[in-house]
Amino acid sequence: MSGPNRVENEKLYSASLDGTIKLWDFTDEILIKTFLVNAKLLAFYTPVVDGNTVFAIIPRDKGLFQLVSINLPKSTAHEVDAKDFSVILDDVCQSPKSISFGRETEYVASVKALELQVFFFKKKKHLRFPLSFKQSKGANNTFTCVACHPKEDCIATGHKDGKIRLWWKFNHKKEYTYSSQHWHCEAVNDLIFSTEGTNLLSGGIEGVLVQWRFGYESKKEFLPRLGEAIEHIATSPDGVLHSTSHSDNKIMIIQSNLELSAIIQGLVKGQEIMTGLMIDPRSKALVLNGKPGHLQFFSLQTDKQLYNLDIVQQENINQSGLNLTKVVKAAFDCQGTWLVTVEERMDDETALELQMKFWTYDKKNQSFVLNTTICTPHENHISALCFQNLNGSRSPPTLVTASLDCCFKVWILGDDSDIYRESVSWMCDFVGTYHSLQATNCNFSEDGSLLAVSFEQIITLWDANTWDLKCTFCQPPGKIRHLAFGRLSCSKYLLATTDNGFLCCWNLLCCSLEWSTQLNVMVLEVDPLSENVAAFSELYRTVDLFIFKPDEPRPLYMQKNVCNVQVKWALFVPRELAEDCGSGSQPWLARSQLYFLSDSQDLMTFSTKSVEERQTLSSKQLVAEENVAMTPFHILLGKHRQHQTKSWQEVEQTALPEGSAAINEMLHTPAHVLPNASFLCLMFINSLLIPKTDERSEEEEEEEIESEKEESESDTEMNVIKDKQEEQNVHLPEELVPKLTKSEEKELKKLHRTNYRWLFSECSEEIDID
Numbered sequence: 001m002s003g004p005n006r007v008e009n010e011k012l013y014s015a016s017l018d019g020t021i022k023l024w025d026f027t028d029e030i031l032i033k034t035f036l037v038n039a040k041l042l043a044f045y046t047p048v049v050d051g052n053t054v055f056a057i058i059p060r061d062k063g064l065f066q067l068v069s070i071n072l073p074k075s076t077a078h079e080v081d082a083k084d085f086s087v088i089l090d091d092v093c094q095s096p097k098s099i100s101f102g103r104e105t106e107y108v109a110s111v112k113a114l115e116l117q118v119f120f121f122k123k124k125k126h127l128r129f130p131l132s133f134k135q136s137k138g139a140n141n142t143f144t145c146v147a148c149h150p151k152e153d154c155i156a157t158g159h160k161d162g163k164i165r166l167w168w169k170f171n172h173k174k175e176y177t178y179s180s181q182h183w184h185c186e187a188v189n190d191l192i193f194s195t196e197g198t199n200l201l202s203g204g205i206e207g208v209l210v211q212w213r214f215g216y217e218s219k220k221e222f223l224p225r226l227g228e229a230i231e232h233i234a235t236s237p238d239g240v241l242h243s244t245s246h247s248d249n250k251i252m253i254i255q256s257n258l259e260l261s262a263i264i265q266g267l268v269k270g271q272e273i274m275t276g277l278m279i280d281p282r283s284k285a286l287v288l289n290g291k292p293g294h295l296q297f298f299s300l301q302t303d304k305q306l307y308n309l310d311i312v313q314q315e316n317i318n319q320s321g322l323n324l325t326k327v328v329k330a331a332f333d334c335q336g337t338w339l340v341t342v343e344e345r346m347d348d349e350t351a352l353e354l355q356m357k358f359w360t361y362d363k364k365n366q367s368f369v370l371n372t373t374i375c376t377p378h379e380n381h382i383s384a385l386c387f388q389n390l391n392g393s394r395s396p397p398t399l400v401t402a403s404l405d406c407c408f409k410v411w412i413l414g415d416d417s418d419i420y421r422e423s424v425s426w427m428c429d430f431v432g433t434y435h436s437l438q439a440t441n442c443n444f445s446e447d448g449s450l451l452a453v454s455f456e457q458i459i460t461l462w463d464a465n466t467w468d469l470k471c472t473f474c475q476p477p478g479k480i481r482h483l484a485f486g487r488l489s490c491s492k493y494l495l496a497t498t499d500n501g502f503l504c505c506w507n508l509l510c511c512s513l514e515w516s517t518q519l520n521v522m523v524l525e526v527d528p529l530s531e532n533v534a535a536f537s538e539l540y541r542t543v544d545l546f547i548f549k550p551d552e553p554r555p556l557y558m559q560k561n562v563c564n565v566q567v568k569w570a571l572f573v574p575r576e577l578a579e580d581c582g583s584g585s586q587p588w589l590a591r592s593q594l595y596f597l598s599d600s601q602d603l604m605t606f607s608t609k610s611v612e613e614r615q616t617l618s619s620k621q622l623v624a625e626e627n628v629a630m631t632p633f634h635i636l637l638g639k640h641r642q643h644q645t646k647s648w649q650e651v652e653q654t655a656l657p658e659g660s661a662a663i664n665e666m667l668h669t670p671a672h673v674l675p676n677a678s679f680l681c682l683m684f685i686n687s688l689l690i691p692k693t694d695e696r697s698e699e700e701e702e703e704e705i706e707s708e709k710e711e712s713e714s715d716t717e718m719n720v721i722k723d724k725q726e727e728q729n730v731h732l733p734e735e736l737v738p739k740l741t742k743s744e745e746k747e748l749k750k751l752h753r754t755n756y757r758w759l760f761s762e763c764s765e766e767i768d769i770d
């Protein structure tokens with residue numbers, strides 16, 4: 001989407017870079033019409049001029065852009081050509097915030113570089129107001145945004161030095177005036193007047209929403225601590241609510257009295273991801289760098305942020321050029337009881353400040369609390385860390401850190417109790433080195449018995465019980481980039497990638513190189529629930545994905561051109577239930593789902609389902625889990641999951657009731673075209689009645705209907721049978737007489753009504769039918 005949209009009479013206009021303008025009925029989620037403009041729409045404006053005119057910024061030749069008005073023709077067709085447009089301003093900035101319409105669309109204002117342009121539609125008059133170039137003492141007159149007063153002839157402009165200028169009397173070039181206001185320390189990112197024009201709202205890198213009283217600019221109100229930089233500001237048509245969007249992928253809803261109403265937070269982006277991607281074993285949340293000095297816990301199932309964990313625990317200052325403390329490493333133990341983080345700060349004037357913190361999970365607070373802080377755990381940057389996986393073992397938790405100070409350290413949890421309290425804390429238990437080489441990677445085997453540490457181009461294997469060096473691997477030459485053990489049946493293999501473009505696999509049983517291939521692997525990730533390994537390779541700016549098992553060098557799956565930017569991190573996320581991968585899917589996705597993060601901080605994944613299947617997944621799950629008739633109201637209201645679930649492909653869906661078509665018609669038809677409610681009442685009530693179903697076939701149901709007509713005859717015949725039994729003096733004790741249930745009696749009646757004459761006619765010579 002590009003630029004703001006307009007909502008009018010329950011209709012919504014949207015524009016896109018594909019050169020189309022779409023008209024939606026957003027209440028019914030229906031696409032009404034598509035206008036084909038045949039030009040990239042970089043920004044889109046819908047001021048109230050008439051019902052058929054909109055404005056957009058489109059590219060011009062030689063990297064220039066222009067503001068045009070587009071006529072949307074009236075037509076009953078679904079797709080309409082809208083190539084009739086006229087140029088309003090010939091040289092504008094491509095940013096949507098560089099254009100604003102004022103005083104009921106009497107004029108349009110545009111800012112670019114050091115010039116303000118104003119075009120009056122009725123008079124066809126075009127005026128330019130340039131500013132002088134100043135960059136001394138922090139001044140910078142370059143325009144960043146513009147906003148026009150809705151009712152008066154006043155234009156507000158934002159500038160790179162944080163100033164706001166209010167322009168007056170710009171109808172004549174020689175009489176114009178402006179006044180300056182200054183609060184923001186850096187560039188003003190966005191400006192907007194309130195609906196009535198009584199206030200002017202501004203925002204910037206400080207993360208503070210400033211409200212200026214129009215006409216009394218010295219009176220200001222502030223809403224601070226909104227987080228990262230404010231990128232956009234919007235206000236509702238009735239003026240009750242304001243909205244701000246931030247650089248960290250967050251939207252905040254604010255009341256007109258500057259009270260925070262709601263926060264819509266997605267995956268936080270903006271800060272460099274240095275911790276990689278992790279899964280919290282307890283909450284199953286994706287964990288990675290979030291706000292500066294924080295770790296964010298993000299739910300992949302609900303696509304929502306759960307919470308932020310403050311690691312650095314210091315006030316965040318939004319100012320460019322500051323060297324803030326960063327969280328660079330983090331890891332969970334296998335149970336999710338312990339979390340270790342590494343934070344560092346370094347600038348040109350001071351030495352490296354390094355801290356390692358151990359956090360334990362507090363069940364009462366449902367969060368992690370700080371247990372141990374270790375200042376300067378190493379003399380240089382920590383390159384890697386990993387917990388020892390000892391499921392079911394009573395041994396104390398163990399952590400290994402590798403550092404560029406040419407050593408790796410083993411940290412264990414020890415008793416730190418005294419006469420006042422009982423407590424535990426972490427302490428160093430062992431220090432290992434190898435020929436004064438920098439330790440770059442470390443990793444434990446699946447059972448925790450072996451530790452692999454890479455020292456530049458050498459891989460060393462250590463006994464995790466005694467910390468004795470067992471063996472080393474050193475071919476082919478090249479510094480080790482990644483190090484990983486195989487899983488399950490491939491746990492006897494050790495994988496490594498080198499910076500000179502090799503992927504190697506060693507057999508730990510015979511301590512020899514099993515195979516190697518020339519592949520420039522940038523990311524190597526092992527699936528914890530299978531033998532599969534994912535390798536993202538890069539060659540000539542093309543990223544390819546290979547899925548393979550260590551026991552065989554041939555890939556199970558290969559995907560070319562996964563994305564057009566570099567892949568930084570990847571992670572296999574275990575599924576709660578294994579999926580049934582059909583013929584069109586890949587079996588390597590059955591147990592775990594692969595997520596990967598690009599250099600542009602886009603989180604992507606592979607799915608076993610098509611787009612159509614994902615769109616209807618919720619409705620199909622309802623049928624699969626409960627095996628009941630699925631009506632539109634049943635889908636709408638939903639029911640709680642039962643403990644026993646089945647795959648929806650394996651469950652035979654119950655047929656819809658006859659009235660479901662009527663309900664569908666009611667739910668998908670706009671309310672203003674429906675008939676009177678009294679007319680729909682009887683049809684609606686009847687449609688909710690679900691017929692009783694059982695395992696009987698349709699033929700048997702028809703026979704049962706016919707049996708009701710013959711009930712009197714069958715009762716008479718049963719009485720005749722009873723009379724014959726009395727004549728034959730067949731008497732049984734009352735407790736020995738079998739008692740039939742109603743279903744058995746019905747079955748007996750059906751057997752009695754069955755015509756066996758065809759059998760008698762064919763066998764009359766052999767059977768005595770007395």
